[in-house]
Amino acid sequence: MSSRSLDDLLPDVAVKAKAFIASCQAAGIQTVVACTYRTDAEQTTLYAQGRTAPGPIVTDARAGQSLHNVRRALDVYPLVNGKLCGLSTQAERDLWEKLGQLGEAAGFEWAGRWVHFREYPHFQIKG
Numbered sequence: 415m416s417s418r419s420l421d422d423l424l425p426d427v428a429v430k431a432k433a434f435i436a437s438c439q440a441a442g443i444q445t446v447v448a449c450t451y452r453t454d455a456e457q458t459t460l461y462a463q464g465r466t467a468p469g470p471i472v473t474d475a476r477a478g479q480s481l482h483n484v485r486r487a488l489d490v491y492p493l494v495n496g497k498l499c500g501l502s503t504q505a506e507r508d509l510w511e512k513l514g515q516l517g518e519a520a521g522f523e524w525a526g527r528w529v530h531f532r533e534y535p536h537f538q539i540k541g
């Protein structure tokens with residue numbers, strides 16, 4: 415099972431997540447939260463995808479290794495004309511960069527800066 419509710423994050427993380435989403439709105443960026451808390455079982459299913467199950471690889475984290483499993487991470491997508499923002503045009507990449515900067519300003523580590531397995535929608539706060 416996985417949740418999209420900010421209230422399923424740890425309380426201190428939820429406060430920062432709400433401030434992050436509010437700052438996006440203030441900047442005129444529409445967003446959708448795709449995932450907050452994810453159970454270990456769901457993480458195992460996700461890790462199998464692209465390895466022992468069909469589909470593309472979407473995560474590098476096994477159960478217990480993702481900060482989603484401990485309520486410290488959320489996945490956020492900017493919306494363009496009501497659709498999830500892609501990465502194919504410069505305008506789309508600029509929008510992701512702006513989202514990333516707003517997340518960082520709210521106190522999150524942005525996985526869009528990771529060199530290994532970069533994940534543009536992923537924002538986290540380590541314990």
Ligand SMILES: [Zn+2]
Nearest residue numbers: 487488489536
């Ligand atoms: Zn994530």
